[in-house]
Amino acid sequence: MGCGFRRALVAAAAFPFLLAPAAFAQDLLRGPYLGKPDDADVAVVWDTAEPLDSRVDYARPGAPSAAEADPSFVTHHVVVLRGLAPGATYRYTISSGGAVLAPAAGFRTAGDASAESLAFAVIGDTSGGSVPRAIAQRLLASPAQLVLHTGDVVYPAGAQADYTSEFFAPMESLLAHAPVLPCIGNHDAATDAAAALLANFVLPQNGVAPEPRFYALRAADALFLVLDVETSSYGAGSAQYRWLESQLASSTARWKFVVLHEPLYSSSNPNTLARMILAPLFERYGVDIVFAGHEHLYERTVPIHDFTSSGPGVVYVTEGGGGAVLSDFSREDYSAYVASVYSYVIVTISGGRLTLTAHDLSGNVFDGTEISKGPPAPRRASAGEAAGAPPAPAGPRR
Amino acid sequence: MRRILPAAAAAAMAIAGLARAQEQLPTSSIAAPPAGGGLVRIDLGQYQTRSFVDRFGQTQRFPGLLTFEIATLEVSYGVSGRLSVGALLPYRRSTYEPPGVREYESDASPGAGAFAGVRLSPAGSASALFVRAGYFRARPGGDAVLTTSDELNRWTLSVEEARAPSPDRRWDWAARLDAQYSGRHEGEPRYLEGTLEARGGPRIASGRRLEAHLEAAASYRLASAAIEEDAFFHNRRSQRAYAGLVGSLGEAGRADPRWSLRLGATWDIAARNALSGSRFSLTLERRF
Numbered sequence: 001m002g003c004g005f006r007r008a009l010v011a012a013a014a015f016p017f018l019l020a021p022a023a024f025a026q027d028l029l030r031g032p033y034l035g036k037p038d039d040a041d042v043a044v045v046w047d048t049a050e051p052l053d054s055r056v057d058y059a060r061p062g063a064p065s066a067a068e069a070d071p072s073f074v075t076h077h078v079v080v081l082r083g084l085a086p087g088a089t090y091r092y093t094i095s096s097g098g099a100v101l102a103p104a105a106g107f108r109t110a111g112d113a114s115a116e117s118l119a120f121a122v123i124g125d126t127s128g129g130s131v132p133r134a135i136a137q138r139l140l141a142s143p144a145q146l147v148l149h150t151g152d153v154v155y156p157a158g159a160q161a162d163y164t165s166e167f168f169a170p171m172e173s174l175l176a177h178a179p180v181l182p183c184i185g186n187h188d189a190a191t192d193a194a195a196a197l198l199a200n201f202v203l204p205q206n207g208v209a210p211e212p213r214f215y216a217l218r219a220a221d222a223l224f225l226v227l228d229v230e231t232s233s234y235g236a237g238s239a240q241y242r243w244l245e246s247q248l249a250s251s252t253a254r255w256k257f258v259v260l261h262e263p264l265y266s267s268s269n270p271n272t273l274a275r276m277i278l279a280p281l282f283e284r285y286g287v288d289i290v291f292a293g294h295e296h297l298y299e300r301t302v303p304i305h306d307f308t309s310s311g312p313g314v315v316y317v318t319e320g321g322g323g324a325v326l327s328d329f330s331r332e333d334y335s336a337y338v339a340s341v342y343s344y345v346i347v348t349i350s351g352g353r354l355t356l357t358a359h360d361l362s363g364n365v366f367d368g369t370e371i372s373k374g375p376p377a378p379r380r381a382s383a384g385e386a387a388g389a390p391p392a393p394a395g396p397r398r
Numbered sequence: 399m400r401r402i403l404p405a406a407a408a409a410a411m412a413i414a415g416l417a418r419a420q421e422q423l424p425t426s427s428i429a430a431p432p433a434g435g436g437l438v439r440i441d442l443g444q445y446q447t448r449s450f451v452d453r454f455g456q457t458q459r460f461p462g463l464l465t466f467e468i469a470t471l472e473v474s475y476g477v478s479g480r481l482s483v484g485a486l487l488p489y490r491r492s493t494y495e496p497p498g499v500r501e502y503e504s505d506a507s508p509g510a511g512a513f514a515g516v517r518l519s520p521a522g523s524a525s526a527l528f529v530r531a532g533y534f535r536a537r538p539g540g541d542a543v544l545t546t547s548d549e550l551n552r553w554t555l556s557v558e559e560a561r562a563p564s565p566d567r568r569w570d571w572a573a574r575l576d577a578q579y580s581g582r583h584e585g586e587p588r589y590l591e592g593t594l595e596a597r598g599g600p601r602i603a604s605g606r607r608l609e610a611h612l613e614a615a616a617s618y619r620l621a622s623a624a625i626e627e628d629a630f631f632h633n634r635r636s637q638r639a640y641a642g643l644v645g646s647l648g649e650a651g652r653a654d655p656r657w658s659l660r661l662g663a664t665w666d667i668a669a670r671n672a673l674s675g676s677r678f679s680l681t682l683e684r685r686f
Contacts, residue, residue: 231454232456233452233456233457233458234458235449235450235456235457235458235459235460236459236460236461237459238458238459265541269586269633270541270630271631271632272543272629272630272631272632273450273452273458273624273631273632275543276460276464276494276496276543276544277458277459277460277461279499279543280461280462280496280497280498280499281461281498283498283499284498284499306499306500306502307499307502307542307543332540332541333540333541334541
């Protein structure tokens with residue numbers, strides 16, 4: 001064995017993500033893709049045909065590599081990378097059974113609470129292969145650090161058997177580089193109450209329910225609250241409602257976003273029930289934008305307050321143009337823009353300035369808006385607290 | 399000619415469409431006016447709820463109280479002993495009081511309708527069988543949080559069989575089947591609704607001029623969407639049943655009582671993708 005070859009082996013062992021694609025094993029069924037177990041950490045996920053161990057080698061550019069490994073033999077591999085630097089770029093490779101399974105990929109972590117800049121994308125109702133594939137390619141070239149999915153990840157019924165062909169394969173180019181954070185859609189819930197979605201995605205725990213059917217994430221100066229209006233109770237007094245109010249009331253984030261599946265305001269098919277229950281809460285605690293899907297179109301409302309479209313209020317965006325058959329609509333008075341179009345949304349935040357742009361599959365911007373605001377107001381007591389009610393379920397302040 | 403045409407158009411709209419109220423109250427019935435006579439009925443209803451039961455059976459509570467009130471004036475004329483025609487005009491008020499948001503209130507007429515009814519059973523039989531067909535023209539509404547019109551122009555068909563009034567009746571009973579159809583709404587190709595209602599009970603008091611009955615009432619409604627109280631809640635299949643009591647007071651000893659008063663209180667049960675609450679209703683009928 002020549003000295004040069006030995007050096008190459010050593011280099012490969014130290015930086016397995018530098019290996020060429022030809023060396024990849026055939027055991028990989030799905031992945032790698034990213035998850036968010038909490039605000040700071042990133043999970044790397046992949047599936048193999050045979051039970052194997054798990055290893056992720058990762059490094060920042062120019063920094064020494066690190067590794068996380070799990071010796072247990074599994075087919076669904078979840079490796080959590082902890083202690084990542086906020087706002088940093090990482091490269092990583094996945095290995096099982098001593099073999100590197102996929103080309104090196106990279107991701108960028110969101111900034112911590114002190115960071116003022118953030119970019120994220122919103123997609124929804126992904127179906128049909130070609131549209132999600134096109135959206136994934138566009139998002140890969142975008143500045144989005146995370147992707148919010150407004151639900152109905154997999155048609156027709158959210159079955160595990162359909163996940164690879166309907167979601168993971170078309171979105172493959174994106175999933176290795178940015179975590180996709182879904183909310184539960186009615187199609188996702190059609191099989192075993194969204195069991196496949198919960199099994200596939202690594203999501204933050206909410207602290208009040210055994211599964212993360214609803215959850216919160218803090219990234220930079222933004223709070224994301226992802227709700228479940230399909231399989232969990234969200235009425236006043238429910239665990240989710242109290243959790244939501246607690247999160248909103250205690251948040252120090254300047255920007256607050258809500259993601260749920262069915263739109264509260266829509267020119268196609270609004271969920272009036274959710275509007276009546278949740279909209280007062282969104283308004284009371286200054287939610288900036290509520291993202292929904294369900295209707296297969298793009299829509300942005302004017303700001304809405306007290307159920308009317310006058311003055312400042314909450315903007316409702318429906319982004320359901322991820323590939324399912326487009327919806328008809330009859331434009332409502334509160335609609336600022338509505339179009340049945342395959343699309344995705346990019347939101348960029350810089351301090352107190354937010355820019356939202358809606359893009360077609362060619363990347364062209366067909367709608368947009370800007371919101372400017374000052375620092376967050378001092379925390380107000382919630383209605384329940386003011387009335388002397390027992391405190392809502394506690395969670396980390398975000 | 400310029401006067402005749404609008405009048406003819408208005409008359410045609412009034413009688414070409416045929417209808418019953420969108421929200422049939424537990425105290426309502428398909429009463430027929432006497433031949434050559436008229437019947438006026440006033441339905442008053444108040445429905446209150448704090449919760450909606452979703453399709454999984456989970457109760458979703460509203461942060462505030464919802465109150466739906468409706469008043470319907472119905473006037474009909476007996477063309478013959480079997481055929482009657484009429485029109486109705488409901489008026490609705492809806493309020494919602496969530497904390498932290500101004501109280502929301504809206505009131506307006508949901509629309510107007512007209513109907514034609516046929517009595518199928520022969521005179522003098524122990525029970526009366528009616529068929530009524532109608533059309534309800536809804537007023538354009540918009541997308542308010544609580545609409546007073548669901549914007550559904552609907553065709554209706556009702557069949558009711560009831561114990562015929564007689565001097566010696568000790569029991570009252572009635573059963574009715576309603577079907578409604580409307581075309582496209584909220585992105586859905588059609589709206590369908592079917593309701594089966596029944597009530598029955600004994601005479602509890604009688605005198606020379608008045609008699610009173612107390613009936614148990616029950617209903618089951620299945621609809622292709624959760625459209626209730628003129629408000630659209632959801633586009634998925636909806637069901638709701640109720641159980642309750644209806645008390646009635648009317649003239650004693652007449653086969654065709656000139657007036658009657660009914661009071662009802664019902665409570666929803668077995669709701670799925672539907673509101674769940676309670677309703678108080680009052681119906682006053684007067685024959686001329």
